[in-house]
Amino acid sequence: MSFQDEKALVRAHYDALTRATYETVAEILSERTSPNWHWRGMHPFHEQYGAEAVAASFWSPFLQSMSRVQRRQDMFIAGRNEIDGFQSVWVISMGHLMGLFDAPFLGIKPKGRIAMLRYAEFNKVEGGRIVETALFCDLLHLMRQAGQYPLPPQTGMHLVQPGPATHDGLHFDDADPAQGAKTLALVNRMIGDINTHQRYSTPQEELAQTWHDDFIWWGPEGIGATYTIDRYIAQHQQPFRTQIKDRVYNGHVCRLAEGNFGGFFGWANLTVTNAGGYMGLPAGTPAEMRVVDLYRRDGDKLAENWIFIDMLHFLNLQGLDVLGRMTDF
Known part of the structure; x- marks a missing residue:
């Protein structure tokens, strides 16, 4: 192929x-x-x-x-x-x-x-x-x-995000199809764990099924990056799961893998309701989250995850027009 x-x-x-x-x-x-x-x-x-x-x-x-x-x-x-x-x-x-x-x-x-x-x-x-x-x-x-950040402090740290730690993400030549199939299967297993996380006794147990303990979650601005399972739970997963309610999974438009890399996007992946406090906003109405997730697999677990979210769309649906506020700076 x-x-x-x-x-x-x-x-x-x-x-x-x-x-x-x-x-x-x-x-x-x-x-x-x-x-x-x-x-x-x-x-x-x-x-x-x-x-x-x-x-x-x-x-x-x-x-x-x-x-x-x-x-x-x-x-x-x-x-x-x-x-x-x-x-x-x-x-x-x-x-x-x-x-x-x-x-x-x-x-x-x-x-x-x-x-x-x-x-x-x-x-x-x-x-x-x-x-x-x-x-x-x-x-x-x-x-x-540009020095015009419009939101409250985020839970994680944001940097100019680097590429893969292994520096091997550019597959200009085709990779072994078997490796891509292995990556895609692992990504799908991870998605399954998210949707059935209640069967695990702790978030650590859930994440340990498919993630290395020292994995890096390169989150978008507004949330920020986290490092290690414990910090990911504290700085992203726990706020998301406790401050968001009525989560509806809408599906993906594209999901694929090649070699040790893979990912997906949806339009929109999720519809969620802010229960109050998420990203500093009060409780609101249902809003779409258009999301990209890209992954690097290391062996039999995931080691890095790059996330893109259409934050301005998500915030706009909750009544916060970020770009409209730019005229105030």
Whole structure:
């Protein structure tokens, strides 16, 4: 099973974007995408169709704000999507879009300094074209870099997140399919444990089934990163499980693995209700969580997890318009 054609297409797409300007990006996007390309972006971009709309919504404003943009990839994998019965092929990229933040972006004021927009992107390839894309980026982290962080202190620590500790996340060549199948099976077992966690006597017992004790949970801005099972429980799992209620699992759009890496995204994965206190907000109404989870497997357990959440959408549904408040800074 080879994914070389799909990987080559996405890499050429990325190479072309490095030469794009805000004036030419629509044409460049159209070169390798389908006419009805379905693009999913975080709030305030949401869903767009076709290169012109995607350029107008995200890429042209971004390139007007950021100069000398580099794509610094930490993960690049491909595989068949378990969610549709392994019929479609998707290519996943994760890393940072690095540039000089020289003009306002979404009301975020620039510093004229280096900035790194953390991203994860899923591209569905069909018939030699990119037909679907989901681009998740951490806009809250960009606000922090610009000195305009709008939320209360988070439970974990946020950093400019590194890639895999093993520095082997770029699968430009295809990996052994057996290793990908092993990773996907472990991810699915972990998901099963989350949904049936009541059968374990402690959170530590639950997590020890599929996670190394010293695993690293690279959470998004607003929650932050944690290290080791015990700190993960204290700094993310416990607040989430006690301050969130009425959790509804909506499913995933794509879930795949290649080699020791794998992951998924949903649109939206979860619908949850803030019971009061989560991320400093009062009790509220049901809200969607659009989430990406990417994983590194080490042996028979998971060692690292990178998470992206459309935080601005989640907060906006609860009445907090973060971008609208940017004018107050």
